[in-house]
Amino acid sequence: MKELIWDQSLSVQVKEIDEDHRRLVELFNLLLHAVEEGDTTEYVEALLEELLSCTNWHFKHEERLMLKYSYAHADAHKREHRSLIESAKALQQKFIAGGRMISAEEIEFLEQWLTGHIFGADMEMGVYLGEVM
Numbered sequence: 742m743k744e745l746i747w748d749q750s751l752s753v754q755v756k757e758i759d760e761d762h763r764r765l766v767e768l769f770n771l772l773l774h775a776v777e778e779g780d781t782t783e784y785v786e787a788l789l790e791e792l793l794s795c796t797n798w799h800f801k802h803e804e805r806l807m808l809k810y811s812y813a814h815a816d817a818h819k820r821e822h823r824s825l826i827e828s829a830k831a832l833q834q835k836f837i838a839g840g841r842m843i844s845a846e847e848i849e850f851l852e853q854w855l856t857g858h859i860f861g862a863d864m865e866m867g868v869y870l871g872e873v874m
């Protein structure tokens with residue numbers, strides 16, 4: 742399993758959003774290391790919960806900026822946020838109910854979950870916000 746490196750390729754060119762994303766990447770890496778190092782499921786569960794709450798908070802932050810600066814694609818972007826939260830919650834519930842460690846596939850899923858949205862919808866939003874903020 743590979744650590745995520747935050748570099749300029751992940752930057753959406755909006756400082757306050759980049760700062761949130763850096764934190765999410767950090768949390769993802771903590772989770773990855775906890776799984777690799779065989780930490781307890783209780784600890785991994787706490788990290789997953791922290792990752793989800795921070796993501797929830799961060800989505801609200803982006804949604805407020807989209808509203809403030811009248812971003813035309815805000816609705817579609819918000820729908821993507823809702824669906825990302827739902828898929829992560831489904832993974833979290835499966836993990837809690839399963840009584841086993843998170844699998845490499847699930848870590849891979851979370852990596853795609855995090856970076857896919859940043860490289861797609863967030864980059865597009867960043868271009869707009871960069872011009873109007």
Ligand SMILES: [Fe+2]
Pocket residue numbers: 800803818822858862863
């Ligand atoms: Fe977003």
